[in-house]
Amino acid sequence: MARHVDMTGPDDAISDLANTPQLQEFIGIGSEIVTQAQTFLGSLFRTWNLYQIGIVIAVFVLAHLLRAILGPRIRAWMGARENWPKWRMRILALIHRRLRAIFFVILIWATITVMREVTWPSRSYLLSIIGTLAFAWLVIVFLTRLIHSPFVRRIVRYGAWTYVTLRILGLLEPAEQLLDSAGFTIGEFRFSLLLLLQSLVILGVLIALARFLTHNTASRIRTNEDISPSMQVLIIKGVQIAFYGAAFFFGVRALGIDxxxxxxxxxxxxxxxxxxxxxxxxxxxxxxxxxxxxxxxxxxxxxxxxxxxxxxxxxxxxxxxxxxxxxxxxxxxxxxxxxxxxxxxHSNEFVRLDIHFGTSYHDNPHEVRKIAIAAAQSVDRVLTSRPTVCHIVGFGDSSVDYILRFWISDPTGGLTNIRGNVFLALWDAFQENNISIPFPQREVKLLESEQVNVKMGGSPDR
Incomplete structure (x- = not known):
């Protein structure tokens, strides 16, 4: 039987991998981007571009000095604003942290405006690119502060910075082609690095927007006194499901997923x-x-x-x-x-509590009832607007048994403590009026040994 022997080696396998269309496309697009980057970097060493780089460095140093001089004064002014709402103070704190970037954007665009008036537009071309990038990055910083989650905020911010940088530099389309070439196809669906980055940014923005809308809606619902607390919880849960569900649905649709x-x-x-x-x-x-x-x-x-x-x-x-x-x-x-x-x-806050006690038979039950009611009503949490009653419920072996019923309107304050306070009030009132509280008593008699033996059937002589 003839056998087929595969004589291909590792070098042949690498050669076959390098000849795949996807890898060739990836290498070609990467080479194009590297060529454009080299051309851009080479243009930086022209005379007027070097002048513009020097102007950018000078503007940055000036912005840093302004931040060092005006920053403490602005912070002291912010500290004197005691009655301002919290959201306004947060905006001021964010502005104070970004003072250097704000001063840089203002100064760089002022320089660009002056140079466009006194010289040719090409002399400020590099300054325009840097000014546009600085302004776009600053706007992204302020917008992404609306995202509460630090992880999502970081993803959206870096993604937006990368996007605007590539777009301003004219490298967006080659970068998209490069990321799209690094992927694979499953049926009719193509998964690539470009789709992954787009999904992270789009879903991050939509989820942040849904969370912002949900938080504001929930705050308005909680402050509405016409809606019961249970309905507030139900509405808030429904709003959360609706907003987050819509964010996921539109995010998936925006990515082209069926x-x-x-x-x-x-x-x-x-x-x-x-x-x-x-x-x-x-x-x-x-x-x-x-x-x-x-x-x-x-x-x-x-x-x-x-x-x-x-x-x-x-x-x-x-x-x-x-x-x-x-x-x-x-x-x-x-x-x-x-x-x-x-x-x-459930329907109201009124709660009736019962206390059982007993007194001796020689105490007048009519007086006992009056004293018990007065003692209960002397306790702070016991309501006087609702009647406190005391009834005889039976004649026990050693006492006359009573039940004392009173009302409170704050069950959240506890039930055991109010019962204890009423018992203390009864004790003090009974002590003042010489009313006794009986307790069971037992009498034990010790018999002599001879009597014990006789009762047990024994003989005293034994």
Missing amino acids: LTGLAVLSGAIGVGLGFGLQKVVSNLVSGVIILLDKSIKPGDVISLGDTFGWINALGARYVSVVTRDGKEYLIPNEDLITGQVVNWS
Whole structure:
């Protein structure tokens, strides 16, 4: 049987790789960019270009001196503005940090204007490029400050700086061709470095815009007193989903990605996640139901099992409940839907508390009731606008049993402490009026040994 022996070596493999159309295109575009860069750098050593470079250095030094002289005075002036709003002070702080760049842009364009009047435009061509770059970079710095995320802000800022620099220098189209040549094709979709950079910048800008709009909308909704707290949370969550969803959709469409295939894929993934994440989906749906029926809202005092506290925040998956001892419980939304929840402040803030106590039989029950009611109403948090009552509930073995009922309007202040204060007030009032609080008593008698033996059936002689 004849065998085919491959005699190609490493050099032949490298030669085949170098002959691929993609690599040849990449090398050709890169060579063109290097040639243009060499031509530009070579033109810098002409006489008038050297003069312009010297003017740029002089302008930069002057801008630095102005920053050193005027910077402290501007900062002192800013410190004297006590009643200015916070957003205005932030703008002033940003301007103060960029004083050198601002002075440089102003001085360089003033120089360009003067030179265009006294000499030919070609004598200030390099100055115009540098002035345009400085102004564009400064504008990008101010615009990207609207992005709160430092990571996204850095990506968008560097991407925008690179874009405007290439565009002003006339290298944008060759750079796009170079980045687009470094890629591969999957079916009808082509992935390249150009698409990656475009996606990072476009999605970063859209997400930053969505976050800015969401933050401003949420601030306006929270300040609207006509909307209940639960509806505020629901509206804010809906606005966040709408803005971020729109940012993702338009960002993907701007990149030219077909969403038809993603729709089918997302449907299949959704079915799988529906079985695997039933609890998560149940909590999400329960959270929407809680917000719609307004059964609980931030600030309500609830008790669920042994947990008693007030609602700090309503989340998409859980409810944050803070107790009196500072513990924060994250209760799943499903438990609040399926379990029995006591909302102490659902329709109003009024809460009635009961206290049980007993007095001796020789104490007048009519006087005991009056003294107990007066003692309870003397406590600060007990409401006098709602009636405090005291009733006899039974005749016990050693005491007459009473129940004392009173109202409070601030359950967030705690229930155990107000009960303790009322008990102390009852104690002081009973001490002043000679009313006794009985307690069980037992009498123990010790028998002599002979009597014990007789009772047990023994003989005293034994």
